[in-house]
Amino acid sequence: MEKLNILVLEDDKLAQKVMAVHLAGHNVDLADDLKTSLKKIEGAKYDLGFFDLMLGPDDDYSGLKAIAAAAARGVHCVVVSSSDSDEIIDRAYALGANDFYAKGNEESNVADILRKFLQNRKAAGAGDIFSSAFITCDPETKAAASEALKYAPTELPLLILGPSGTGKTSLAKLLHEHSGREGAFVSINCSAYTEDLLEAEMFGHTKGAFTGAHEARKGRLLEAHKGTLFLDEIGTMSPGMQMKLLKAIEERSFYPLGSEKTERSEFRVISATLEDPQALIAQGKLRFDLFQRVHGYTINLKPLTRRACDIAPLVQHFTKGGRRLAFTPEARAYLENYSWPGNVRELKKFVDLVSCGPEGRVDISAVKKHLKGREAVQQSPAQDGALYAYALANGLEAALEKVAGEIITRNLRENEGKKTKTMADLKISTRLLYSTLKRLAPEEEKK
């Protein structure tokens, strides 16, 4: 365990003792008044500080002054106080506090604070994540993944959206690695099983539970105890299965097939789908209550064709430790303009193929040979599965409006909100721009 330098500012002897026990294993310095704490902050380098605010019966929130001093020296400041009025909470955050907890729940809070602190520090220190664990140099994808990593050490369920092969499983694994959870990362592709098999796979079964069940088997839910359960293609599960899963997530317990005894499993859910969840709900393919349970924070991954800057680093990553390749400028341009319908997975397959080829320097003809029949064209909107599903559920007109809205919103964002530039870029009328923005306004407000 990493040993942290921790300051505890607390005037109550019993509370000091409680904190010292909870923080055992770290270097803990105790201070019971402002003067002592300021002296300690000045003279030592602390990673973390726990601050009480009222120090003694006649004190006037002097702990706040210590927070300001500690925050200025880069200490992660956590308030643990019985003074939890909105005004005091606001003041503490304004002075640099990172967290504010009401006194009295140290048993669960302190361990949680330490875990979150260590995980966030690990994530911040791992500057090379995007050149090793999750390869990307696309600013939008980096920002989406970085934001998601902030939620990794929490209990919040995460939902990853993106076309097939964009790296949803890699991102889920990365999130698990940064979660600090002691259990395993357990992945299950819901689309790969029939309903009966999926149920047996998820919940496990006893010996003789069904024909062919020659021995008892532990389910994925149990394997994910204290870890992460990654549910890929969640929208492909039958409504009945979704109901059973929802119950297991809510109650943290379930019955294996053929068993009368419940099993308990405390897993965190990360799920993924390549389809639009709202469209799946509209079509009755995804239960709304299950969706509510699994979409605490949503991450969108762009298709590879919209992050062509990732192609070169990905190729480099796939050939690391093996035969390195060089591409002629024409070949490189072709790769960057290719539609990559199979995304990163397709690129990996392509790299494997050319790596086995006779030439280390890959030219346009070799590229075309392996990407034969898939011209370097953008994917047509009708081939976009999520959009197609949306059109089926809501009608073609609504789907076209959705596309128009997304294009206009993106262009406006890229133009930093300059409407005249967007009208010129997209060759649209003022009327179309404003009617689209008006239509989008309630959705934006909801966000």
Add this chain to the structure above:
Amino acid sequence: MTTLSDSGKLLHDLRSKCSSLKSAAELYKDCSAAEKKEMLALMNAAAAEIVKLLSQIEKSAA
């Protein structure tokens, strides 16, 4: 910034002491024998403080 009145301060101290006592009680079962002894002494002192505070609150309410 708002400052607490005397009765507000008494109530704050009461909440604070009770919270510490609750946290200590939760922790007690996992402590070593030596720690239990120290913890009990501190819990007793906190309980005495709570009694004192309650009597002060009672007086100020009268």
